[in-house]
Amino acid sequence: MIVVPIVGWLARIEIRGAHHLPRDGAYVMAPNHHSEIDPLTVAVATWKIGRAPRFMAKESLFRVPVLGSALKATGMVPVTRGKSGAAQSMEQASELVRGARGVIVYPEGTLTRDPDLWPMRGKSGAVRLALAGDIPLIPVAHWGEQQFMPRYGKLKPFPPRRRVTVLIGEPVDLSDLSGRAHEASALSEATTRLMDEISRLLGELRDEAPPKERWDPVRRGQNETGRM
Numbered sequence: 001m002i003v004v005p006i007v008g009w010l011a012r013i014e015i016r017g018a019h020h021l022p023r024d025g026a027y028v029m030a031p032n033h034h035s036e037i038d039p040l041t042v043a044v045a046t047w048k049i050g051r052a053p054r055f056m057a058k059e060s061l062f063r064v065p066v067l068g069s070a071l072k073a074t075g076m077v078p079v080t081r082g083k084s085g086a087a088q089s090m091e092q093a094s095e096l097v098r099g100a101r102g103v104i105v106y107p108e109g110t111l112t113r114d115p116d117l118w119p120m121r122g123k124s125g126a127v128r129l130a131l132a133g134d135i136p137l138i139p140v141a142h143w144g145e146q147q148f149m150p151r152y153g154k155l156k157p158f159p160p161r162r163r164v165t166v167l168i169g170e171p172v173d174l175s176d177l178s179g180r181a182h183e184a185s186a187l188s189e190a191t192t193r194l195m196d197e198i199s200r201l202l203g204e205l206r207d208e209a210p211p212k213e214r215w216d217p218v219r220r221g222q223n224e225t226g227r228m
Helices: 003-010 038-049 059-063 067-073 085-099 125-133 184-206
Strands: 011-016 027-031 056-058 077-079 102-104 137-143 162-168
Touching (some): 003 011, 003 038, 011 038, 027 125, 038 102, 038 137, 038 162, 056 059, 059 077, 077 085, 085 102, 085 125, 125 137, 137 184
Parallel strands (some): 027 137
Antiparallel strands (some): 137 162
């Protein structure tokens, strides 16, 4: 009631590859992240396809009055700080499978630091969750939000209805890594495959070749969280 009309004013969303998102059952959707507003455009695209958009949220938020109830009612997935990644992923994956639910996880963890807005180095959260529950891992690329909300910039509501394209790819093949969610080498390989595919999809949207080497904020002396 609130988000869809707001996003509808800002963006005219075109969805490609919608058939790659499972119509039922669990899934992990992994998009690129280049604007503070793209969680809303990705959520609306997911809703338009017919699946409920759900995200990870800090466990502490679930204890906040009203907000916590809303998070629980909409099926958001709690993340507990300090809990081991493997144990938490297995618990979350089991819950997704039991509830036949999907979740949206940004593998970069924050807005890309790449100056040209290409996906930067990924983290293992999305692939760890997919491997823990043998859940389809769906790569997603989107482009256009920078027209009305540049990275770390201000919202530009006029002119309205600027085009945003969301391209959903085929599930990343992790069959050879099944049962290895606890192995660092398997997580690294799966993350590389995921980020390669997200970059390829974004290159298709931009009609450009993605960089051969992904941006690594640590090697560039940048903070991995917060504003640059």
